Amino acid sequence: MATLEIKDLHAAVTTDEGSKEILKGVDLTVRSGEIHAIMGPNGSGKSTLSYAIAGHPKYEVTSGEVLLDGENVLDMSVDERARAGLFLAMQYPVEVPGVSMSNFLRSAATSVRGEAPKLRHWVKEVKDEMAKLDISSEFAERSVNEGFSGGEKKRHEILQLALLRPKFAILDETDSGLDVDALRVVSDGVNEYTANNDVGVMLITHYTRILKHIHPDFVHVFAGGRIVESGGKELADELEESGYVKYIEKAGTTAAV
């Protein structure tokens, strides 16, 4: 049983023009076994929340805390956060030319697990997980994300989720850009991981369609850089019906791009 507590988190993005506050006091607690859907309009700061927790250099946390079992992850480097049990499935996975997927996965697993996985077991483990996600074995020798389609990149993010076995997973718009089949494969991958592991999930999304595959325990509406309403599944149904309009107004609208 682990707990991820986000307390009054404020964060700003640094650009050439200066610093702009995006997160304006986010409070959220996620426990192992819970799935929290974070839903909000474009520009509401959902992705910033995920990057701020993961430690992206472009975002500066100006106040607040993110505690993983009481320890402030904001004091940790990006890689330390990952080793502590955080995982971010990115909306736009990055291409790393010349670094093979297999080398990357093994390096990551070695770091996160604290020792190199035994080669024989590892090969089988990777192969099995790839098969579940309908990833052809040839991808192992390709450069990380290079030339992958949107759907292929997302499958590989979920592959990493399965191999790195985090305590908390943030899935940032994992559903965007996926066709119906790919969405099902990716959702199945997430569901299998959550069913077999004691993990807490933050599922960040703009649309409700992924919630037909992955069933959240909690739904939060994110607007204007903070959570403006929380509820159960019924909140997602309401959003499906009437969209984000009233929340954008409520947030006093720095949102909506």
Added chain:
Amino acid sequence: MTVTEENTANTAAAGEAVVPAVSRGERFSSYDVEAFEVPGGREENWRFTPMKRLRGLHNGSAPATGEIKVDADAAPEVRIETVGRDDERLGAAGTPSDRVAAQAYSSFTSATLVTVPKETKASKPTVVRLSGPGEGETAYGHVQVRAEAFAEAAIVLDHVGSGTYADNVEFVIGDGAQLTVVSVHDWADDAVHVSEQHLRLGRDAKLKHIVVTLGGDLVRVSPTATFAGPGGDVDMLGLYFADAGQHQEHRLFVDHAGPNCKSNVLYKGALQGDGAHGVWIGDVLIRAAAEGTETFELNRNLVLTEGARADSVPNLEIETGEIAGAGHASATGRFDDEQLFYLQSRGIEEEQARRLVVRGFFHEILMKIDIPEVRERLEAAIEAELQAIGV
């Protein structure tokens, strides 16, 4: 015909826009050193080179005081000879095109000739080790590699040791021959080496010419490729890694004077430390008669630390529209924060993430070096370079 062009020299000391005053094809060449004026450093050909560090190679004030030592580990099929200046085979691949090359041509006393006999496939790579004359000494040399018609071989020219050295290296590739050459410049810290390399490809010949520059105080390698008949295909690959204070300059020229030849240039460099300087010049000329030419050249530089500098200048001159394709690209960048963030977000420590990125950067070239011993040695050398600054 397609002509593509990409971001030419962005960040980190972009070279000024260069409009050659005259076509690259007009450059003067001669075997006689006195036919060249002493360069002052402002000439197009010398403007990036720190002239003082040439130790007089360019102005006649550096008489030979020593010799280059040549050791060869040759494939049994390959013949190695030491010949005098008067050997009539010498000079077949090209004429010196700058004063230092002409000085070397006027000054060498004996030349090393490596011959792969016709219709012979060498059973293993031939390694010719060229050791510098020693610290404070100057030497001039000459090497010719001859692949006779339909020969196939891999040759490594391994430059090591100390001193000041200028030479011409010729590659005479016969009709239908296939040759891979790797010129490794793994000099000691004090060494200065200026090398003009002349690549002459016969009809349907294939040459993979790889330059690897790691060591030395100043290394300037100028490979020029020319085609003696149609169907020639040259790959010119380069990998360089400059540390603090090192000047590594590669000046390429591909002269497409006849029809239906191919050239592909790919050079990649990493630079780290104060005063590390990489210079890459890529001149490609497609003359009016060179119909059906296919050419592409690419240079990428990765600047790893503050204080390092890369200049990259591609020039493409096209005198006929009847070509298969021509393009060039050049870019200089620093570590990509997004790549590092992605790797670190998977638990990989920053230092290891940086290494992965640099190894990945060079991977494309290393994979094309199909001599395992050389590739492994280079991989190890790159690791050592990275270790040195704790990247």
